[in-house]
Amino acid sequence: MDVIVAGDRAELAEARRALGIGGPASPGKAALALVPTMGALHEGHRSLMRLAGEHAEHVAVSIFVNPLQFGPGEDFSRYPRTFDDDLEVCAAEGVSMVFAPAAEDMYLPDRQVGVSAGKMGAVVEGAFRPGHLDGVLTVVLKLFNLVRPDVAVFGQKDAQQLAMIRRMVADLDLPISVVGAPTIREADGLALSSRNRYLSPQDRQAALALSRALFAGAGQRTPGEIRRVARAVLAEEPSVAVDYLVLVDPATFAEVGEGHTGEAILAVAARVGSTRLIDNVTIGL
Numbered sequence: 001m002d003v004i005v006a007g008d009r010a011e012l013a014e015a016r017r018a019l020g021i022g023g024p025a026s027p028g029k030a031a032l033a034l035v036p037t038m039g040a041l042h043e044g045h046r047s048l049m050r051l052a053g054e055h056a057e058h059v060a061v062s063i064f065v066n067p068l069q070f071g072p073g074e075d076f077s078r079y080p081r082t083f084d085d086d087l088e089v090c091a092a093e094g095v096s097m098v099f100a101p102a103a104e105d106m107y108l109p110d111r112q113v114g115v116s117a118g119k120m121g122a123v124v125e126g127a128f129r130p131g132h133l134d135g136v137l138t139v140v141l142k143l144f145n146l147v148r149p150d151v152a153v154f155g156q157k158d159a160q161q162l163a164m165i166r167r168m169v170a171d172l173d174l175p176i177s178v179v180g181a182p183t184i185r186e187a188d189g190l191a192l193s194s195r196n197r198y199l200s201p202q203d204r205q206a207a208l209a210l211s212r213a214l215f216a217g218a219g220q221r222t223p224g225e226i227r228r229v230a231r232a233v234l235a236e237e238p239s240v241a242v243d244y245l246v247l248v249d250p251a252t253f254a255e256v257g258e259g260h261t262g263e264a265i266l267a268v269a270a271r272v273g274s275t276r277l278i279d280n281v282t283i284g285l
């Protein structure tokens, strides 16, 4: 089947009708799973589409570079936009519907109301990108309301984003199951990211310090040692400027103490040249 491309609300409603969504789903399978993206699709996004297909009869992919989640001075205007290639990727993955709205159609010019990510949205990533997680939650809630999926799939690579979307679903009683997907990496450990295409060959080599630090930290047994070893690996790479390296509770993103048991997330954000990258691993303690 060809991919249906919807560019606005009316076309989206028509696409849902054409796919028979809203009618009875096949037994044991949800009708529609959504994979929200900002485009410039890579193998990480493809893995999300495949996982979405295991959960629902139809997969929808949204492609929207959301202005609300970019701060002043961030890379909104130069963010890679590769719509034609993205459409081919979606077709090859058997996606039923691509929703690619224009910013003017998503946000009213006099928009007043948005989602607040609360205190959890002001720590870790939120401390370095004020308002970012409010912008993410606002657009994700709008995408949920527009596309009306039963299931939504997000990558663990954006771990705080995933945790906050789970919180939004719980706090606002949204009728959606959230599925987290593992991080896809290059053979040398670099987490796939649309922003990797900004990296020069030298930057790309330096960027390997992020995953190297996370894997070295994950080999330790206590929070103190995990943090110390990971920081030491990052310090060995002078062209990596670290924004944060934290060991946090996966649900709250609060720093874990020395006695912590259960899972913790070791998360890093750093700038390599003019490119800001994030990565994380989950560690059992």
Ligand SMILES: Nc1ncnc2c1ncn2[C@@H]1O[C@H](COP(=O)(O)OP(=O)(O)OP(=O)(O)O)[C@@H](O)[C@H]1O
Pocket (backbone or CB within 6 Å): 036, 037, 038, 039, 043, 044, 045, 047, 048, 153, 154, 155, 156, 157, 158, 181, 182, 183, 184, 185, 191, 192, 193, 194, 195, 196
């Ligand atoms: N390497 C990856 N493995 C699995 N999922 C990923 C990976 N990279 C991104 N995702 C997920 O894909 C979804 C869309 O993310 P997005 O379009 O921002 O891609 P990205 O590569 O993370 O881009 P950016 O470089 O802007 O961070 C998110 O749920 C994100 O967590």
Ligand SMILES: CC(C)(CO)[C@@H](O)C(=O)[O-]
Pocket (backbone or CB within 6 Å): 036, 037, 038, 064, 066, 069, 136, 139, 140, 158, 161
């Ligand atoms: C979830 C998302 C599509 C919202 O704009 C974005 O933050 C992303 O690509 O991870």
Ligand code: BAL
Pocket (backbone or CB within 6 Å): 038, 069, 070, 158
């Ligand atoms: N993948 C998260 C989107 C952003 O960095 O804005």
